[in-house]
Amino acid sequence: MSEKKDLQDCVEELRRERAQCSFDVEELTNIFDGGKELTARRREIEHLICSDPAFKDEVPPEYLSHEDLYTNEVRKVTHLMRKLAEHNIPLREASITQVHSVLRDGNPLIVHTSMFANALASLANPKQQQQWVPLAEKNRIIGTYAQTEIGHGTFVRGLETTAIFDPETKEFVLHSPTITSTKWWPGGLGKTANAAIVMAQLYTQGKCYGPHPFFVQLRDFDTHHSLPGVILGEIGPRLGINSQDNGYLRFDHYRIPRTNMLMRHSQVLEDGSYVKPIHNKLSYGTMVWTRVAIVHSCSKKLACAVTIATRYSAVRHQSELVPGKPEPQILEYQTQQYKLLPHIASVFAILFSASSVLRMQRNVAASISKGNVELLPELHILSCAMKALSSQDSTQGIETCRLACGGHGYIASSGLPSLYTSTTCTITYEGENTVLLLQVARYLIKSYRAGLEGLPVLPSVMYLTAPSAMHQSPPLSNQALIEAFRISSANLVKETESRLCRQFNLEQNFHYAWNRCSVALVHCAELHSRYYMCEKFLSTVESIRASDRVRSVLQDLCRLYLIHHITLNQGHFLRSGTLSGVDLSTLEEEMYELLAKLRPQAVPLVDAFDFRDELLGSTLGAWDGRVYERLYEEAQKSPLNKTDVSKAYHKYLQPLMKSNL
């Protein structure tokens, strides 16, 4: 009887939370999706997938063996591909939904549908695209992108796989000369893919031209056996996404036709002569698209985590806020609000920044088609900055959400551990974050120096040498805070550039000096990127077409985001003199008020992310809040609970217990 009452209380608790909502949840959902029509379409696709019993896991993936896990996810992803094709739903459209969440432990075809497809589109010439793209679209070819080797990931020039042109046969000979030249990590390479885009050192006419991409068939298109000269397999269990069969690959003097070199940008002609690309940064396009996709997926993953932790915090009661009074919802604790609300704000900050980079990408693509590549470096740097910041923020945010759920956040059925493991890897792939931030820093230093010399610099970094505008905005207004960010970032770049010069005078070597300043350089890049994200959040909220109520809640979230990141970085603001100790203390006070103000909106805000229970996949975060019932039900699925006494008791425990040792 009392158990029933508890469950009823949880449902009632969330109903009360929703009753306090100050804005139209559906309107905010539309903003999150990018428009009303997109919300409707997303729901339609998600309904189609969720109503199909083939996507349900009878046995939770955590209980499956490594092989069964892979087999089950391949079953689901192939069913998903067929279903989407039957309903004429393009993959790009499906990727804006949450349907991939039916693949609980990753997606063995993800590299095929993303990196491989993008690389073909941007690196293959029109004739090659005609040859391979239709086959890839029909999944006759399943590809992966094989760049990283055991010995080298970040330093692409250090790759050791060779592709030597043989003018006699007009073929390239691919070879892996050392153990460290083994390709290592590509998703789907182990057992799924039958082809790959392989990055290898190109040699022709006795000269090495550096790493170039090649289309390489790895397996027989009918039998799926690996081809002679190709040695491949799976690399073994990872921290997460264990069904993605990340693989290894070696070549033993494996021959491919000359025309398999992807020749959109550079070419090797029949006589072996090399034709270099007109612009060496033209292949940035693929990387930018992939990084923006990562930024989008980071905001979705973080949105899932805050949905789970916020709903749970509304139904969970613990301890006493006032001695002797009933246990409050844990969401009443200010510390809990501080754990969750800034990350709810962060979802929007990441999303709005991604949209801004995407808009810029479209403009740059249009300029490139007219032969103007001027803005390409700017786009490249912004995508690096946003990928680094959003992967770091979402990973930390998900971990905070997990901790905010106490012990239950550690249980697999909460969904939080797998959200963490599938997000933290984005810090490493598509450019390791520290390395990306150092690239951003290089651009900042270069632009700062150019600005000082009166040379032209690109828009996003003009502020580094522009005069301060601090006095123009009312003190501590949003605009003033953005200006404080801008000046602090410029100040840090200036300070670091001076340090770099001093270090150079000592070392007499730019590279050693750079390394000696690299921690400070990473801080420069982080502050610049944070400034960009804050600025995009604010400008989007200020220009958004929304009702007053939705705008008001977004303004509060944006204000919280700005103040939160100022308090986290307060040293930089004090150093630059843009904010005083008193200002920071006033802002901190305001942050605590904002936490209290936004607290009643916490559940409606995460409801606006509109995740279906099936796709959220969490015992703690379901719509109805029946946390304890779900946790208990899920525990019944443990194979250990099939019998009262386990096999291990008879085999090991009993002999020990009876041995009197």
Ligand SMILES: Cc1cc2nc3c(=O)[nH]c(=O)nc-3n(C[C@H](O)[C@H](O)[C@H](O)COP(=O)(O)OP(=O)(O)OC[C@H]3O[C@@H](n4cnc5c(N)ncnc54)[C@H](O)[C@@H]3O)c2cc1C
């Ligand atoms: C889940 C997952 C999926 C992947 N999928 C693919 C795939 O499909 N295809 C593919 O080709 N690869 C893939 N990778 C590989 C990935 O791209 C590399 O792991 C990544 O590029 C980092 O390279 P690395 O592992 O060699 O690390 P390293 O480059 O060795 O980095 C190790 C450390 O050294 C530091 N470091 C390195 N260089 C510098 C520098 N210049 N300055 C300062 N610090 C430096 C880094 O910051 C880091 O802390 C995947 C990796 C993971 C984890």
